[in-house]
Amino acid sequence: xxxxxxxxxxLAENLPGxxxxxxxEQLKKYAAEEFARRSLPxxxxxxxxxxxxxxxxxxxxxxxxxAKALAEIFPLLLCRLEFPRALAWEPSGLRFPRPVxxxxxxxxxxxxxxxAAGLRSGRVTEGQEALGPRQVKLAAAEKYxxxxxxxxxxxxxxxxxxxxxxxxxxxxxxxxxxxxxxxDALGENLYLAEYPVPVVSAFSHEFLALPAERLRACLxxxxxxxxxxxxxxxQPYFAAFRDGISKGQRxxxxxxxxxxxxxxxxxx
Amino acid sequence: MDFQEIILKLDRxxxxxxxxxxxxxxxxxxxxxRLCLAGAARLAPGNDxxxxxxxxxxxxxxxxxxxxxxxxxxxxxxGIDRSEHDLRxxxxxxxxxxxxxxxxxxxxxxxxxxxxxxxxxxxxSPQASAEILVSLERLALASQRRRSxxxxxxxxRLTYGELHAGEGE
Numbered sequence: 147x148x149x150x151x152x153x154x155x156x157l158a159e160n161l162p163g164x165x166x167x168x169x170x171e172q173l174k175k176y177a178a179e180e181f182a183r184r185s186l187p188x189x190x191x192x193x194x195x196x197x198x199x200x201x202x203x204x205x206x207x208x209x210x211x212x213a214k215a216l217a218e219i220f221p222l223l224l225c226r227l228e229f230p231r232a233l234a235w236e237p238s239g240l241r242f243p244r245p246v247x248x249x250x251x252x253x254x255x256x257x258x259x260x261x262a263a264g265l266r267s268g269r270v271t272e273g274q275e276a277l278g279p280r281q282v283k284l285a286a287a288e289k290y291x292x293x294x295x296x297x298x299x300x301x302x303x304x305x306x307x308x309x310x311x312x313x314x315x316x317x318x319x320x321x322x323x324x325x326x327x328x329x330d331a332l333g334e335n336l337y338l339a340e341y342p343v344p345v346v347s348a349f350s351h352e353f354l355a356l357p358a359e360r361l362r363a364c365l366x367x368x369x370x371x372x373x374x375x376x377x378x379x380x381q382p383y384f385a386a387f388r389d390g391i392s393k394g395q396r397x398x399x400x401x402x403x404x405x406x407x408x409x410x411x412x413x414x
Numbered sequence: 415m416d417f418q419e420i421i422l423k424l425d426r427x428x429x430x431x432x433x434x435x436x437x438x439x440x441x442x443x444x445x446x447x448r449l450c451l452a453g454a455a456r457l458a459p460g461n462d463x464x465x466x467x468x469x470x471x472x473x474x475x476x477x478x479x480x481x482x483x484x485x486x487x488x489x490x491x492x493g494i495d496r497s498e499h500d501l502r503x504x505x506x507x508x509x510x511x512x513x514x515x516x517x518x519x520x521x522x523x524x525x526x527x528x529x530x531x532x533x534x535x536x537x538x539s540p541q542a543s544a545e546i547l548v549s550l551e552r553l554a555l556a557s558q559r560r561r562s563x564x565x566x567x568x569x570x571r572l573t574y575g576e577l578h579a580g581e582g583e
Contacts, residue, residue, distance in 0.1 A: 231516075233534050235532075236540065345500075397523055406524070
């Protein structure tokens with residue numbers, strides 16, 4: 147029997163970022179345990195998370211009777227996930243930080259059928275929300291990441307992080323200034339957008355009179371990135387990420403600026 | 415879109431979703447088994463973290479699975495093209511207890527637009543209701559692409575500023 151990849155996606159309403167990070171680790175750990183317990187071999191297990199989804203990807207799961215275990219494993223993984231704070235949303239009693247809205251589960255082209263959280267698993271998911279409600283039909287597990295990327299969702303955390311780093315580096319070069327993109331700040335932004343699009347905006351010079359560390363702290367609080375010159379002096383610019391596509395950038399630049407200036411006005 | 419047109423559009427939109435429209439200032443009736451209410455209201459100065467004097471309130475009980483999407487669609491009804499703006503959902507948790515709550519502060523281009531709160535009650539068979547509060551000023555500012563509430567067109571040539579002159583707006 148040929149081995150095929152399997153994918154399990156939990157689609158939820160926007161989840162708190164800290165919960166996602168931990169759930170991704172749990173998903174991978176518990177999947178390894180459950181696969182081992184059922185002696186179900188696979189070529190590799192990986193888990194991913196965005197603000198709206200948790201995804202388990204199992205490479206090379208053998209087809210045949212053994213693969214039936216997937217329909218037991220997937221709902222069990224969902225039940226085992228623990229969050230700092232979760233509520234029961236529907237009669238099944240499953241506790242989750244926000245309501246679960248969809249379960250997609252495929253092994254190769256085949257649907258992995260089960261029920262959990264008051265939902266039945268399917269082969270349909272949703273794309274980038276900023277583009278309007280758009281259903282994405284999944285033809286096969288192996289096409290999952292491509293299908294989602296096509297719908298403007300970068301599911302893989304590392305890919306998203308890489309896209310964010312690349313976008314900030316390109317913006318730095320354009321401005322001939324340095325965007326201060328520390329690992330912590332990038333990490334905080336990682337679960338904010340499914341398709342991070344960079345936004346560069348400015349703020350009034352008068353706020354540069356504030357102590358630099360307070361200014362940096364204020365930017366950080368809003369999940370914005372400070373911009374400095376070669377000598378490390380803060381400049382009246384900042385970078386940020388929005389979710390979606392680069393349409394109406396001006397609205398977002400002006401809005402972010404207004405949000406920042408109103409906060410800076412308060413601490414002045 | 416005029417300020418009053420936004421209210422009319424929202425009324426029409428939520429009525430189409432099956433909501434009963436409440437006149438401004440009406441108190442919310444005791445939670446019934448099924449209830450869907452919507453309406454604009456002027457608030458006494460409070461601290462709900464939103465800007466402006468006016469809120470559009472929607473109460474959905476039980477909250478349908480598409481409550482969040484219905485809220486997003488209501489923004490379109492009010493003249494906001496979502497693809498041209500950034501929406502950030504900042505999660506917050508309400509206090510634990512018999513009626514647990516969890517929701518989001520929704521930022522439009524970084525600025526507080528709305529709060530969306532689920533309240534869950536019933537231990538054995540939990541049921542969620544949703545309460546949505548939208549700052550009408552913020553919505554109108556984005557819809558009309560203005561910077562300050564005073565410049566907003568309320569109805570035709572009448573501005574928000576003229577209507578609220580002498581209120582220290």
